[in-house]
Amino acid sequence: MYEKYVKLLKDHAIKVTSPRLEILKFLDEHHTHPNVEEIYSSLKKKHPSLSRTTVYNSLEILKKNRIVQSITISGSELRYDIQGGLHHHFLCNRCGAILDISIACPNMDRTVEGGHRVDEVQGYFKGICKNCQKKEKGWRTNG
Amino acid sequence: MYEKYVKLLKDHAIKVTSPRLEILKFLDEHHTHPNVEEIYSSLKKKHPSLSRTTVYNSLEILKKNRIVQSITISGSELRYDIQGGLHHHFLCNRCGAILDISIACPNMDRTVEGGHRVDEVQGYFKGICKNCQKKEKGWRTNG
């Protein structure tokens, strides 16, 4: 059940603790880019002693080890993503969903603008998702 | 002095007020992507009655009219930019500077991932800027 997360932590020489395993599992099973509150309140059900501070601390250490990444696309809070390969994000201004975008970025791992060394790239796209467009069209046609 | 900003506001049918003119002028003269506090405390010197709320309100209406844009690259606060053409941003993890990057993005004004309509694109690059690299090199050589 948790072996893969145990291995992941050990490979990075991070101490294996229950909150860390649960957070990894949650992110691995929910690719919805949850914020801290969503992670916290979901895990709190099974582990009533869990504290928000621990969620913050755990995410921070996972981030430092590049196991998870935080994204700022929402503007008001950090959202978390278990690190797959490089990908970008789309925020739907109608329904609030944050989706993964697999467009490649030609500017990763190099320098930009005559010499600034790039270690990290994040691409944010904002607009109206396919689903919400469909709904709008339906409403117009039927209304 | 302020004519261009007056015109800009009138063209967008936004009421011309002194805080709005000052904020536009400030952003036009400081392409450093300031946060609200920097804008506020700088303008407060000349206009002691200015309030933070007004800075927030003004930036919001300018943003709605696409005259300015807010960027979330810093992660902890919004930073503002007077809207030039589409460009991206680079954050130096060493000195904190936020620089404009003029790399073109091939994905503007279209749809992504099979149909999500894109209205806005922001590209964030993080790493070490040219200047900080130079400093590092110097220290190693001399130390």
Next chain:
DNA sequence: GTGGCTGCAAATCATTTGCATATAC
């Protein structure tokens, strides 16, 4: 003249900090 704007104070929300206890290794 009036609706929208300004500025103040208080509220809210995400995140951080300090510290005592508990636990991984």
Next chain:
DNA sequence: GTATATGCAAATGATTTGCAGCCAC
């Protein structure tokens, strides 16, 4: 056994809200 992690409560910092008076049009 010890360094590190957890969890609580309080603090901080950015932003929002409610509201009274003011000003652009």
